[in-house]
Amino acid sequence: MHTVPALVFALLSSVSFAAGSLTVNTAQGSVVGTQALPRVRQWLGIPFATAARWTAPSLPATRTSPFNANAYGPSCHQLTTLTTEYYLEFAHQDEPLTVSENCLSLNIWAPSTFRPQNTAVLIWIYGGGFQFGASDLEVYNGRNFVRDNDDLIIVTFNYRINMFGQPNAPQLVSTTNSQNFGLLDIKATIDWVKNNIAGFGGDPNRISIFGHSAGATAADIYAQAYPTDTTVKGMILQSGSIGALNDLGSPTLDSAPWHTLAQAVGCGNSATPAQFTCMQGKSAATLIQAARDANINTFKLVTDNIIIHSDWANRMATGNFLKVPTVVGTAQHEADPFTVGDSLATRGNAPPFITTARADILSQLISTCGAFTTSKGRYDNGVTTWRYQYQAVWPGINTRQDLRAFxxxxxxxxxxxxxxxxxxxxPTVPEVAFSLYVKNAWAEFARNPSAGLTGVGWPTYNPSADTLVQLGNVENLTGHSLASPSLLDATCPHASTLRAILGQYNTILSSI
Incomplete structure (x- = not known):
């Protein structure tokens, strides 16, 4: 039997050990974290790169003193509209943000040192149409993910977006240097994690990436940009794929927003060196406000044939991409919050039936058919793939009756x-159980992407078999059921017809 002094000594020793484990050496110097939960350590706001405006990221300078990683770094500058602000409210992402151009930082949640180390690593890429998004939102906090799963580290980070991420500046057109700076930031993050994660208890040979919306699109782009990459071992694409380039990217360069913005801030609308120098001299806040005032809400990704290739569809079809195990998923009613948000922004109401039908067509066009393309491309090239559709509706998450599985x-x-x-x-008991089920599935994939989700009963994707995993379906609210993906994808060959029908709905809505 232990005596009281012996127990006190053991307790103090364990506390000392845990505290010491919060200091980690990185290539740029030591960082000091905090104990987020008894089972979880965290480091917030670690600079992974530095970059002057409209330049590629580079490693930060070496520090001579420890970096206190106890608070999130600032977010990158956001470009939103009233419609997307409604979406952020619906999606529980409308927190106030501190923004800066000096925003390239990452956050790490890792198991406490009394738990198994040398863990798998999941790197999160946020969405936001490449116009908004941040890693310091509470919804992306990784502490519970790591708390509930051994053999797992979660990393989140910021990357540049909107005019700062892909300015579409004519002066930056090059055959060797990309101006998709946000995508370069993502590559810099992955490289930093590869080189430093061992000190945090992670396995640099077991790194996977996962993202939502634009974040999933960025991950899919990464697969084509770096087809021989050896760092990323698996991908989870949530509601986004390279097929979204039809809407988020430009065929070559979309310089109209750049020139409109330059004119608005007094830099002229001619693609001269003087115009670019003038734009560099404007404050970030001035550029963001001017874009909003001029109703510029999108700066598209640039098809530069360096990171984004104009023949991306052919590359997907012929297997010219990074062939790692991949999970591809969508929500059943993706477009609900944008349709409702747009209605609220323009009319103050969301007319029934018209908005529902419009949302269903949009969901099919912008999400489901893209998931079909990227899943089928992998299947045809022998890549182990899983595909799901998220169907769950929880009252605490769905705060409006006109939002389904959005x-x-x-x-x-x-x-x-x-x-x-x-x-x-x-939260209800089924909601808690369902979250644990999904977290466990994602962690199962991260631990060994090659085995992937077989351990949780998911069949690998086959377009002609019952291999569509339906998450939170009415048949199994806390797990999954199976269906045929062919039924879900049946209208995808008729995208042009769907777009024509969508135009009719838009006409009706504009007259209401």
Missing amino acids: HGAELPIVFGTFASVQTNPE
Whole structure:
């Protein structure tokens, strides 16, 4: 039997050991974290790169003193509209942000040192159409994810977006240097994690990436940009794929927003060196406000044939991409929050039936058919793939009756942050169980992408068999059921017809 002094000594020794484990040496110097939970250590706001405006990222300078990684770094500058602000409210992402151009930092949640080390690593890429998004939102906090799963580290980070991420500046057109700076930031993050994660208890040979919306699109682009990459061992694409380039990217360069913005801030609309120098001299806040005032809400990714290739569809079809195990998923009613948000922004109401039908067509066009393309491309090239559709509706997450299983509804479930972001009602027992099921599935994939989700009963994707995993379906609210993906994808060959029908709905809505 232990004496009281012996127990006190053991307790003090364990506390000392845990405290010492919070200091980690990186290539740029030591960083000091905090104990987020008894089972979870965290480091927030670690600079992974530095970059002057409209330049590629580079490693930060070496530090001579420890970096206190006890608070999130600032977010990158956001470009939103009233419609997307409604979406952020629906998706529990409308927290106030501190923004800066000096925003390239990352956050790490790792198991406490009394738990197994040398863990798998999941790197999160946020969405936001490459116009908005941040890593310091509560919905993306990785503490519960790591708390509930051994053999796992979660990393989140910021990357540049909108005019700062892909300015479409004519002066930056090059055959060797990309101006998709946000995508370069993502590559810099992955490289930093590869080189430093061992000190945090991670396995640099077991790194996977996962993302939502634009974040999933960025991951899919990464697969084509770096087809011989040896760092990323698996991918989870949530509601986004390279097929989204039809809407998020430009065929070559879309310089109209750049020139409109330059004219608005007094730099002229001619593609001269003087115009670029003038734009560099304007404050970030001035550029963001001018874009909003001029109703510029999108700066598209640039098809530069360096990171984004104009023949991306052919590359997907012929297997010219990074062939690692991949999970591809969508939400059943992706477009609900944008359709409702757009209605609220323009009319103050969301007319029934018209908005529902419009949302269903949009969901098919912008999400389901892209998931079909990227899943089928992998299947045809022998890549182990899983495909799911998220169908769950939880009252605390779905705060409006006109929102079904919407774009981003799964995020509080995946990260296990639902109790923090929803206020009413309290999480139910099935909701808690469902979140644990989904977190465990994602962690299972991260631990060994090659085996992937077989351990949780998911069949690998086959377009002609019952291999579509339906998450939170009415048949199994806390797990999954199976269906045929062919039924889901049946209208995808008729995209032009769907777009024509969508135009008719838009006409009706504009007259209401």
